[in-house]
Amino acid sequence: MTTDSGKINCILGDNGAGKSTLVNIISGVFPADKGEYRINNKTVKFLNPHEAISAGISTVYQSLAIIPIMNIYRNFFLGNEPLNNEYFKIIDKDFAIETTIKELKKFDINIENPKRLAGTLSGGERQLLAIARALYFGARILILDEPTSALGVKESNKVVEQIFLLKEQNINVILVSHNIDQAFMLGDKFFIIKNGGMVGHFEKLETSAKSLRTILEK
Numbered sequence: 421m422t423t424d425s426g427k428i429n430c431i432l433g434d435n436g437a438g439k440s441t442l443v444n445i446i447s448g449v450f451p452a453d454k455g456e457y458r459i460n461n462k463t464v465k466f467l468n469p470h471e472a473i474s475a476g477i478s479t480v481y482q483s484l485a486i487i488p489i490m491n492i493y494r495n496f497f498l499g500n501e502p503l504n505n506e507y508f509k510i511i512d513k514d515f516a517i518e519t520t521i522k523e524l525k526k527f528d529i530n531i532e533n534p535k536r537l538a539g540t541l542s543g544g545e546r547q548l549l550a551i552a553r554a555l556y557f558g559a560r561i562l563i564l565d566e567p568t569s570a571l572g573v574k575e576s577n578k579v580v581e582q583i584f585l586l587k588e589q590n591i592n593v594i595l596v597s598h599n600i601d602q603a604f605m606l607g608d609k610f611f612i613i614k615n616g617g618m619v620g621h622f623e624k625l626e627t628s629a630k631s632l633r634t635i636l637e638k
Contacts (some may be wrong), residue, residue, distance in 0.1 A: 421611055421618060421621065423561075423592055423594055423609065424592060424608070424609065425560070425590050425591065425592040426587050426590045426591070426592075427587065427592070427593070427608035427609060428583065428584075428586075428587060428593045428595055428606050428607045428608050428609075429592070429593065429594050429595065429607070429608065429609045429611070430594075430595045430596075430597060430603040430604075430606070430607035430609065430610045430611065431443075431594060431595070431596045431597070431611050431613060432597060432598065432600060432603055432610055432611065432612050432613065432632060432636065433598065433612065433613035433614060433636065434598055434614075434636060435598065437613045437614050437615065437616070438613050438614075438615070438616040438617070439596050439598075439613055440565070440596075441616070442613065443479060443563055443565060443594075443596055445457075446472070446477065446479075446561075446563060446594070447466075447469055447472050447477055447478075447479040447563060448466030448467070448468055448469040448470070448471055448472030448473075448477070449468075449469055451465070451466075451467075452465075459475060459476075459477075459561070473557075473558075473559075476558055476559055476560040476561055477559065477560075477561045477563070478554035478555075478557070478559035478561070478562055478563070479562075479563040479565065480547070480550045480551055480554060480562070480563065480564050480565065480567065481565045482565045482566045482567075482569060482570070484546055484547065484550050485498070485550065486538050486546050486549060486550060487538060488537060488538050488539030489537055489538075489539060490537065490538055491534065491535050491536065491537060491538070492520060492531060492534040492535070492536055492537070492538050492541065492549070493513075493516045493517045493519075493520040493534040493535065494516070495538045495549065495553075496516070496519070496520040496523070496524075496534075496549065496552070496553050496556075497511075497516050497519075497520075497553075498553075500557060501516070502515050502516055502519075517534050517535070519556070520534045521534055523552045523553075523555075523556050524548070524549065524552055526552065527548040527551070527552050527582050528578075528581075528582070529545055529548055529549070529552075542575055543570060543571045543572075543575050544571055544574075544575030544576070544578040544579050547567055547568075547571070547575075547579050548578070548579060548582055551564070551582070551586075555589075555591070559591070560590075560591060560592060561591075561592040561594065562586065562591050562592070562593050562594070563594045563596065564583065564593065564594070564595050564596065565596045566596060566597055566598075566599075567579055567583070567595070568580065568599070568602065569597075569599070576602075580602070580605075580606060583595070583606060584606065595607060600629050600632050600633050600636070601629050603632075604624075604628070604629040604632065607624060608623070608624050609621065609622070609623055609624070610622045610623075610624070610627065610632060612632065612635050612636060614636070619635065620635055
Protein backbone atom coordinates (compact mmCIF):
# COMPACT_ATOMS: atom_id res chain seq x y z
CA MET A 421 0.00 0.00 0.00
CA THR A 422 1.54 3.28 -1.14
CA THR A 423 -0.03 6.68 -0.49
CA ASP A 424 1.04 9.87 -2.25
CA SER A 425 1.44 13.50 -1.24
CA GLY A 426 -0.87 15.89 -3.03
CA LYS A 427 -3.48 13.16 -3.34
CA ILE A 428 -6.46 11.91 -1.38
CA ASN A 429 -5.81 8.25 -0.64
CA CYS A 430 -9.00 6.45 0.42
CA ILE A 431 -9.17 3.40 2.67
CA LEU A 432 -12.58 1.81 2.11
CA GLY A 433 -14.29 -0.97 4.01
CA ASP A 434 -17.36 -1.89 6.02
CA ASN A 435 -17.49 -1.69 9.81
CA GLY A 436 -15.18 -4.32 11.27
CA ALA A 437 -13.12 -4.66 8.10
CA GLY A 438 -9.91 -3.54 9.80
CA LYS A 439 -9.77 0.13 8.80
CA SER A 440 -9.35 1.39 12.36
CA THR A 441 -6.62 -1.15 13.11
CA LEU A 442 -4.70 -0.05 10.02
CA VAL A 443 -5.07 3.61 11.04
CA ASN A 444 -3.81 2.79 14.53
CA ILE A 445 -0.74 1.08 13.05
CA ILE A 446 0.02 4.03 10.76
CA SER A 447 -0.41 6.51 13.62
CA GLY A 448 1.75 4.58 16.09
CA VAL A 449 -0.96 3.30 18.43
CA PHE A 450 -0.32 -0.38 17.58
CA PRO A 451 2.89 -1.98 16.31
CA ALA A 452 2.67 -3.86 13.01
CA ASP A 453 2.82 -7.67 13.28
CA LYS A 454 4.73 -7.92 10.02
CA GLY A 455 5.63 -5.99 6.91
CA GLU A 456 7.62 -2.80 6.42
CA TYR A 457 6.50 0.76 7.02
CA ARG A 458 8.26 3.52 5.09
CA ILE A 459 8.01 7.30 4.92
CA ASN A 460 9.85 8.92 2.01
CA ASN A 461 11.57 5.56 1.38
CA LYS A 462 12.92 5.46 4.92
CA THR A 463 11.90 2.52 7.11
CA VAL A 464 10.24 3.61 10.36
CA LYS A 465 8.92 1.84 13.42
CA PHE A 466 6.87 3.89 15.85
CA LEU A 467 6.64 2.89 19.49
CA ASN A 468 3.88 5.37 20.29
CA PRO A 469 1.70 8.09 18.69
CA HIS A 470 4.10 10.83 19.79
CA GLU A 471 6.81 9.39 17.54
CA ALA A 472 4.37 9.33 14.61
CA ILE A 473 3.36 12.94 15.25
CA SER A 474 7.03 13.94 15.38
CA ALA A 475 7.42 12.31 11.95
CA GLY A 476 4.60 14.47 10.56
CA ILE A 477 1.70 12.02 10.87
CA SER A 478 -1.51 13.24 12.48
CA THR A 479 -4.89 11.56 12.81
CA VAL A 480 -8.23 13.32 13.14
CA TYR A 481 -10.43 10.63 14.62
CA GLN A 482 -14.18 10.28 14.26
CA SER A 483 -14.44 11.08 17.98
CA LEU A 484 -12.69 14.44 17.86
CA ALA A 485 -10.19 15.42 20.53
CA ILE A 486 -12.10 18.66 21.05
CA ILE A 487 -13.22 19.60 24.57
CA PRO A 488 -16.60 21.41 24.32
CA ILE A 489 -16.30 23.20 27.68
CA MET A 490 -12.85 24.62 26.86
CA ASN A 491 -12.12 27.81 24.91
CA ILE A 492 -11.58 27.51 21.16
CA TYR A 493 -8.01 28.81 21.38
CA ARG A 494 -7.17 26.44 24.25
CA ASN A 495 -8.45 23.54 22.15
CA PHE A 496 -6.29 24.66 19.24
CA PHE A 497 -3.13 24.51 21.40
CA LEU A 498 -4.25 21.59 23.58
CA GLY A 499 -1.12 19.88 24.87
CA ASN A 500 1.15 22.36 23.04
CA GLU A 501 0.40 25.59 24.86
CA PRO A 502 2.67 28.54 23.95
CA LEU A 503 4.37 30.00 27.00
CA ASN A 504 5.58 33.55 27.60
CA ASN A 505 7.34 32.52 30.78
CA GLU A 506 9.05 29.12 30.81
CA TYR A 507 9.78 29.26 34.53
CA PHE A 508 6.24 29.98 35.72
CA LYS A 509 4.57 28.14 32.79
CA ILE A 510 2.34 31.08 31.88
CA ILE A 511 0.38 30.65 28.65
CA ASP A 512 0.89 33.37 26.05
CA LYS A 513 -2.81 34.04 25.52
CA ASP A 514 -2.34 36.89 23.05
CA PHE A 515 -0.23 34.73 20.75
CA ALA A 516 -2.59 31.76 21.12
CA ILE A 517 -5.67 33.85 20.32
CA GLU A 518 -4.06 35.64 17.37
CA THR A 519 -2.73 32.38 15.92
CA THR A 520 -6.05 30.56 16.32
CA ILE A 521 -7.91 33.32 14.46
CA LYS A 522 -5.32 33.35 11.66
CA GLU A 523 -5.16 29.57 11.19
CA LEU A 524 -8.93 29.08 11.23
CA LYS A 525 -9.35 31.80 8.60
CA LYS A 526 -7.33 29.58 6.26
CA PHE A 527 -10.25 27.15 6.51
CA ASP A 528 -12.87 29.84 5.94
CA ILE A 529 -13.83 29.98 9.61
CA ASN A 530 -14.05 33.52 10.96
CA ILE A 531 -13.94 33.51 14.75
CA GLU A 532 -14.26 36.95 16.31
CA ASN A 533 -13.93 35.65 19.84
CA PRO A 534 -11.81 32.49 20.23
CA LYS A 535 -12.44 32.70 23.99
CA ARG A 536 -15.84 31.18 23.21
CA LEU A 537 -16.34 27.59 24.24
CA ALA A 538 -15.57 25.06 21.52
CA GLY A 539 -19.00 23.56 22.13
CA THR A 540 -20.54 26.60 20.42
CA LEU A 541 -18.92 25.63 17.10
CA SER A 542 -20.87 23.64 14.54
CA GLY A 543 -19.88 20.03 13.85
CA GLY A 544 -18.13 21.02 10.63
CA GLU A 545 -16.24 23.83 12.33
CA ARG A 546 -15.02 21.46 15.03
CA GLN A 547 -13.82 19.03 12.36
CA LEU A 548 -11.94 21.83 10.60
CA LEU A 549 -10.52 23.08 13.91
CA ALA A 550 -8.98 19.64 14.44
CA ILE A 551 -7.58 19.62 10.88
CA ALA A 552 -6.20 23.17 11.17
CA ARG A 553 -4.54 22.24 14.48
CA ALA A 554 -2.89 19.17 12.96
CA LEU A 555 -1.47 21.14 10.02
CA TYR A 556 -0.25 23.99 12.22
CA PHE A 557 1.78 21.52 14.26
CA GLY A 558 3.47 20.08 11.21
CA ALA A 559 1.32 17.27 9.81
CA ARG A 560 2.32 16.28 6.28
CA ILE A 561 0.45 12.97 6.38
CA LEU A 562 -3.09 13.61 7.57
CA ILE A 563 -5.41 10.71 8.38
CA LEU A 564 -9.11 11.62 8.42
CA ASP A 565 -11.30 8.98 10.05
CA GLU A 566 -14.88 9.28 8.70
CA PRO A 567 -14.68 13.11 8.73
CA THR A 568 -18.29 13.73 7.66
CA SER A 569 -20.13 10.75 9.15
CA ALA A 570 -21.76 12.76 11.96
CA LEU A 571 -22.47 15.89 9.89
CA GLY A 572 -25.47 17.16 7.96
CA VAL A 573 -25.33 17.94 4.25
CA LYS A 574 -24.36 21.61 4.62
CA GLU A 575 -21.61 20.91 7.16
CA SER A 576 -20.35 17.94 5.15
CA ASN A 577 -20.01 20.08 2.04
CA LYS A 578 -17.99 22.63 4.01
CA VAL A 579 -15.56 19.96 5.22
CA VAL A 580 -15.33 18.29 1.78
CA GLU A 581 -14.45 21.62 0.16
CA GLN A 582 -11.57 22.12 2.58
CA ILE A 583 -10.31 18.55 2.16
CA PHE A 584 -10.00 19.20 -1.58
CA LEU A 585 -7.83 22.24 -0.82
CA LEU A 586 -5.38 20.13 1.20
CA LYS A 587 -4.17 18.62 -2.07
CA GLU A 588 -2.93 22.06 -3.15
CA GLN A 589 -0.72 22.12 -0.03
CA ASN A 590 0.83 18.79 -1.10
CA ILE A 591 -0.54 17.07 1.99
CA ASN A 592 -0.70 13.27 1.92
CA VAL A 593 -4.37 12.82 2.88
CA ILE A 594 -5.53 9.37 3.97
CA LEU A 595 -9.32 9.34 4.04
CA VAL A 596 -10.95 6.46 5.92
CA SER A 597 -14.56 5.87 4.94
CA HIS A 598 -17.36 3.44 4.21
CA ASN A 599 -19.18 6.11 2.15
CA ILE A 600 -18.14 4.99 -1.32
CA ASP A 601 -19.88 7.74 -3.28
CA GLN A 602 -18.29 10.54 -1.26
CA ALA A 603 -14.90 8.83 -1.24
CA PHE A 604 -14.96 8.39 -5.02
CA MET A 605 -15.85 12.05 -5.49
CA LEU A 606 -12.92 13.10 -3.28
CA GLY A 607 -10.32 10.42 -3.85
CA ASP A 608 -7.42 9.80 -6.21
CA LYS A 609 -6.45 6.32 -4.99
CA PHE A 610 -8.57 3.62 -3.36
CA PHE A 611 -7.58 0.74 -1.09
CA ILE A 612 -10.27 -1.86 -0.31
CA ILE A 613 -10.07 -3.54 3.11
CA LYS A 614 -12.02 -6.71 3.97
CA ASN A 615 -11.60 -9.08 6.92
CA GLY A 616 -8.35 -7.46 7.99
CA GLY A 617 -6.66 -7.60 4.59
CA MET A 618 -6.40 -5.52 1.44
CA VAL A 619 -8.32 -7.06 -1.46
CA GLY A 620 -7.72 -4.39 -4.08
CA HIS A 621 -6.18 -1.02 -4.86
CA PHE A 622 -7.06 1.28 -7.74
CA GLU A 623 -6.31 4.64 -9.28
CA LYS A 624 -9.40 6.76 -9.97
CA LEU A 625 -9.16 6.37 -13.75
CA GLU A 626 -9.13 2.57 -13.37
CA THR A 627 -12.40 2.19 -11.51
CA SER A 628 -15.81 3.61 -10.62
CA ALA A 629 -17.93 3.96 -7.51
CA LYS A 630 -20.06 1.06 -8.77
CA SER A 631 -17.03 -1.21 -9.19
CA LEU A 632 -15.71 -0.37 -5.73
CA ARG A 633 -19.11 -1.10 -4.22
CA THR A 634 -19.28 -4.45 -6.02
CA ILE A 635 -15.91 -5.50 -4.57
CA LEU A 636 -16.97 -4.52 -1.06
CA GLU A 637 -20.28 -6.38 -1.33
CA LYS A 638 -18.80 -9.67 -2.59
